[in-house]
Every structure is written in structure tokens, then in C-alpha cells.
Amino acid sequence: MTSPLQQKLKVNGPVIITANRLGDGAVVHFTADHRWTTQLDEAAVVTTAPAATELLHAAVADDIGAVGAYVAPVVLGAEGKPAPGNLRERIRVAGPTVALPSHPEF
Amino acid sequence: MYHYDDFDRTLVAERVDEFRDQVARRLSGELSEDEFKPLRLMNGVYLQLHAYMLRIAIPYGTLSSAQLRMLGHVGRRYDRNYGHFTTRQNIQFNWIKLQDLPDAMADLAKVEMHGMQTSGNCVRNITTDQWAGVAADEIEDPRIWAEILRQHSTMHPEFSFLPRKFKIAITASTHDRAAVKVHDIGLRLHRNGAGEVGFEVLVGGGLGRTPYIGKSIKPFLHKRDLLSYIEAILRVYNQFGRRDNIYKARIKILVHELGAEAFAKEVEAEWQLIKDGALALDPAVIADVAARFSYPDYEQLEDSPATLTSALASDPQFKIWFGNAVSNHKVPGYAIVTLSLKPTGGPPGDATAEQMDAIADLADKYSFGEIRVGHEQNLVFPHVPQRDLPALWKAIDAIGVATPNLGTVSDIIACPGLDYCSLANARSIPVAEEITRRFRDHNLARDLGRLHINISGCINACGHHHVGHIGLLGVEKNDQEYYQVSIGGRADEHAELGTLLGPAVPYAEAVDVVEDLVAAYLELRARPDEIFLDTVKRVGVEPFKERVYATR
Numbered sequence: 001m002t003s004p005l006q007q008k009l010k011v012n013g014p015v016i017i018t019a020n021r022l023g024d025g026a027v028v029h030f031t032a033d034h035r036w037t038t039q040l041d042e043a044a045v046v047t048t049a050p051a052a053t054e055l056l057h058a059a060v061a062d063d064i065g066a067v068g069a070y071v072a073p074v075v076l077g078a079e080g081k082p083a084p085g086n087l088r089e090r091i092r093v094a095g096p097t098v099a100l101p102s103h104p105e106f
Numbered sequence: 107m108y109h110y111d112d113f114d115r116t117l118v119a120e121r122v123d124e125f126r127d128q129v130a131r132r133l134s135g136e137l138s139e140d141e142f143k144p145l146r147l148m149n150g151v152y153l154q155l156h157a158y159m160l161r162i163a164i165p166y167g168t169l170s171s172a173q174l175r176m177l178g179h180v181g182r183r184y185d186r187n188y189g190h191f192t193t194r195q196n197i198q199f200n201w202i203k204l205q206d207l208p209d210a211m212a213d214l215a216k217v218e219m220h221g222m223q224t225s226g227n228c229v230r231n232i233t234t235d236q237w238a239g240v241a242a243d244e245i246e247d248p249r250i251w252a253e254i255l256r257q258h259s260t261m262h263p264e265f266s267f268l269p270r271k272f273k274i275a276i277t278a279s280t281h282d283r284a285a286v287k288v289h290d291i292g293l294r295l296h297r298n299g300a301g302e303v304g305f306e307v308l309v310g311g312g313l314g315r316t317p318y319i320g321k322s323i324k325p326f327l328h329k330r331d332l333l334s335y336i337e338a339i340l341r342v343y344n345q346f347g348r349r350d351n352i353y354k355a356r357i358k359i360l361v362h363e364l365g366a367e368a369f370a371k372e373v374e375a376e377w378q379l380i381k382d383g384a385l386a387l388d389p390a391v392i393a394d395v396a397a398r399f400s401y402p403d404y405e406q407l408e409d410s411p412a413t414l415t416s417a418l419a420s421d422p423q424f425k426i427w428f429g430n431a432v433s434n435h436k437v438p439g440y441a442i443v444t445l446s447l448k449p450t451g452g453p454p455g456d457a458t459a460e461q462m463d464a465i466a467d468l469a470d471k472y473s474f475g476e477i478r479v480g481h482e483q484n485l486v487f488p489h490v491p492q493r494d495l496p497a498l499w500k501a502i503d504a505i506g507v508a509t510p511n512l513g514t515v516s517d518i519i520a521c522p523g524l525d526y527c528s529l530a531n532a533r534s535i536p537v538a539e540e541i542t543r544r545f546r547d548h549n550l551a552r553d554l555g556r557l558h559i560n561i562s563g564c565i566n567a568c569g570h571h572h573v574g575h576i577g578l579l580g581v582e583k584n585d586q587e588y589y590q591v592s593i594g595g596r597a598d599e600h601a602e603l604g605t606l607l608g609p610a611v612p613y614a615e616a617v618d619v620v621e622d623l624v625a626a627y628l629e630l631r632a633r634p635d636e637i638f639l640d641t642v643k644r645v646g647v648e649p650f651k652e653r654v655y656a657t658r
Contacts, residue, residue, distance in 0.1 A: 023133065024203040025157035064135045067153060086585045088524060092155050096525035098535045101456040102187035 019066035126208035150221025167195035178462030229259035236480035269347035270355035287601035310361030313567035321366035338377035407439020455483030523563030530563035532580025573597035
């Protein structure tokens, strides 16, 4: 598979860098000070391809913190806080859209 | 049940130790992700949307009660208290942590389980009929051959880096419950004109992006030649299969591009070089493997005992369940019982840790401690005395696995879809759950007759949508979920690919379309016992297409 660093980024709006944490696979996002956080509103939001590329390089360089970093779209709320930009990312952030069998709600 | 020998136990134990070391080196940074990924995949460890996923092999779908109890333990201790049975007789845990995986694997090894051959470009878990060894229409137990192939293919150095994954299925019955025609290699045990039992070999079947029905390249293969012939197929594939394009790497593409006849000639030429060598199966070896399968010490019982006939006469609900979930056993006085993992409003194929524990206990009590997993994502008790059926029914009803919907519209095969899977484009589970809610009247559902719905969340087709009587394929358009609808597919001995009806429909309409198709079928069927599939065959897809798209 092509490395994310070799792919030409198309950025048409606000984006973040997201990945899965190495130890437990949890969804994490890359911050402006190059940390990984589970809180989406702490993620660094960029809006240009060069800025996204630079952030992605830094994220991928941290091979122990997280795995499979990529650029994901976000939408900005009224206070400028990012929310997931598509269904896939909404599910990653919020979890499955169905009740888990161990916690049935049907 | 098959019983491991010391070699098997040592191999699995060593694999746990290796993986523990690999995980430690990954967590410390000594191994990069690029180095580690192929190692974890060789142990069935994927990284999905929310977490790591562990896929555990259940060879030929046979589980002991101790193994099922251990799966419940793994779900409870290392995951979120449930597991998902897949269309390839495996089980997946969706929330497991990398740091916990070595301990989980060590626990699994205690009951002879592991994740080998559940991922990567190797020969995957070899599947068969979930009724193997007990089916009334079976020639012989196909699991012996599955086990011989498992032993041969496990960590086989020549076949650990194939162009792509490789799936083998075996059936020994007239009615194919193992979907052998949609596997890379399908093996059908049958009797030739001389009365000998051997294999018909089909090759190049598969679903996914480019679906094909397997082609028969060897009408009759003697048992002694099984390993050498399979090895010849794999060698031809290894040599000529495409490695430059992942979408064209499966053997089905090679068979299609070469043509089945030319492919068979290549195999034949390779086979002639090796057929009389070390791979020729010695009857003693076959006997040794067969001897490691234990069978219940059946009692001499009569069919239709008084406890059964009395319950059938007095309890209509029991009678409904019996008609739906109980099948003929080859031993008089016994029955095969299927447990539905398709509750109304629930995800197909999931079982909680508590259910696994309870099912294991009931297997000990009523099925000689044995459970089977079918590719339809249900479980089976293969050896139930008929006299115990009323008591068993009450017990499984109490834990939610006696829904009398097997083979009906709500017995849906579905992949995890976008709720879990990093490859998916659309969700499968909520669509399946809504279908089961719409058809929650099981009397109506049974009146509809046999109707298989298959749902896949992406073109990889883990939900086998191409071979559903109704197939739904989730696609993504402009960040919205849509579903392509096909009808007329089937995965049995008359396997066919479904026909695409027309443009994909949005998520909100997918279940309405299923209802429309069912309504059209009810109007079109020639008689109450003409099943959906036969109506499609008789009238074609056009009347269904008109019904679906008339108002869309």
C-alpha cells in the first residue's frame, strides 16, 4: 500500500490528522504540539495541503504513539470546534451506530 | 471432535511465545508498524475502525464446549463481552487491545485455539458443512479431509506468501451447505461409477469485486491424490497469479483469464510431477487423522419418542420451533438442532459471553459437549437426543437463541460493515436489524418460505451479497450510504450470482426495497410453496425491478 506521505493530498476544507493508538487501537487525533489525544476538539485543524502534509509527516514520524495516520475531514462548529466531517469519521469518534450485544437496547 | 497431538500443542504454544515477543518489541518501538503488521496478520490481528480485532479460527466449524467457554472468557476479560461469528466459521472480537493480545492468545491456546490462517495471503481456515459427521445425506465426514488440508497448509512455507488469500471449502452431502462453488477451491466428495468415494475439484470461485462461480477442473480425484493435486493448483497459482494488482490477484482471475481448461492443463502437468511423491496420501496417515476425531457414544434410541410427540401435540410454539430448527440426524433417535443468532432487532451472528457460557453448558447436557458454527452465522448442536428436544428448546429460548426464523427473511447473513470495519463504505448491521424488525412476525416470515438476505458493507463481499436470494451491497456516494440490490443469487449446489436490479437506493429506503420485493413475490408466486428464488427464476427480474423502481 502506498504510504500516506507519498499520496498527493487534496484539501478542500478543514482537516485533521487521525489514527489509532498503538497499545489499544483507540481513535486518536494529532494536536498542534504533536501529541495524540482522544479528544477531537483538541486536534490541530488545518485548511491547506502544505499544512496538512507537514502535520501528517510529524504524525507518521511517531510510530509508537499511533498507527495508520491519515488526513480526515472535519466541519467546524459555531465556536470553531471540529466535528467529524463524514459518516466514517462520525462512527470512529462516536462508536457503532447500533447497540452492542452486551448492552442491548432493543 | 478432533484432538490435537503434541505437535499441534507445541506449535500453538510456540506461536503464542513468538507473538508475545513480537508485541513487546512493537510496543517498545524495536519493531516498526511496517515490520509488525505482517506478523500480527499471521495471527489474525487486524486494526479496525475503533480498535484491534482478533479473528480466531474454528477449523471446519467444530467447537467443544470448553472452547466455547474459553471464547466467552476472552470476550469477557479482554473485549466487550461479545463475539461475532463470521461467514467463514471464525469468530471475531472487535475491541481487543494489542497489549492484551498475548495473554488472550495464551488463554486460547489452552483449548487448542489460535488465529493462524485467519488473515494474510495464505490458505485460510478450511471450512465445511456445519452438519459434517451427522447429516443424513452425507457420504462421509468431510472434516477428516479438512483436517488433513489444515495440517498440510499450516505455516506451509511455499504457500504463506501467495498472491492473495486462499479459501478452501469441502462438502460431502448432496445439498451443499458449505458454499463450495464460491471458494478458491471447492471440494465435493461423491461416489464415482465404480462406487469409489473421491473429490470433484472446483476452482476459481469467489465473490468480492469480481464474482465467479467455481469451475470443475477434475470430476473425480482419488483420495490418495488430494494433497498433491491441491499443491499443484497452489503452485500454478503461485507461479502465474498476479501480484501487481491486488484487485486481480485472486485465483479466480487467473482461472478466468487463462480459461478453466488451460488452467486445468497447467495443474495436470504440475501434478504429474508430484502425484506419486511424498504427498501421495498413505491410507495409514488418513486413518491416523480419522482416529483423532471422536464421535459420541450414541445410545440406541427410537425416532419420535413419546416426550417429543407429546410436546409437539400440546405446545404450538414448540411445534413451530421444531419445524424450523430441528433437522434429521443420521443416527435414529437423535436430531441436529440449529440455534439462531439472528434475534429480532439484533446484529446477525453475535453472541454475548453469557450466551456462550450457557450454550457451552447446554452442549454438555444435550449434545455431547459439541457445537458447530455455520457459514450462515448460526450455531448448531449436532447430537441431540430427540427425547430432550422439549427441554432444550425451553433452555435455549431463555437465552435468546431459539428465534424460529432459520432460513427465513430475518435469518440474515451480514458483515460487520461500517460500524466496525475499516474497509466498509456503508453499514450492514442496522439495515439487517431493521429488516428483522419489519419482519418480526415469524409466522408471516415462515409463510414467505426460504428467503436468504445477504448484506455486505463493501465490494469485498464478506456478507456474500452476490449469492443472496436478495443481496444488498453498501456503496458510498458523496458521503451518503446507498445500497445496490440484486436478486436471484444462491450459494448451494446450484450456485448462481444474483442479478443487479438497477440504481442503488439510499440508506433510508433500503429496507423499504426489501419489503417491496417481498410484496412483489407474494403477488407473483405461483403457489404458496414456490420460494422467492423459484419465482425469480420463473418470471425473471423485470417484475421485481418494476415494483422497486416504479415509485423511485
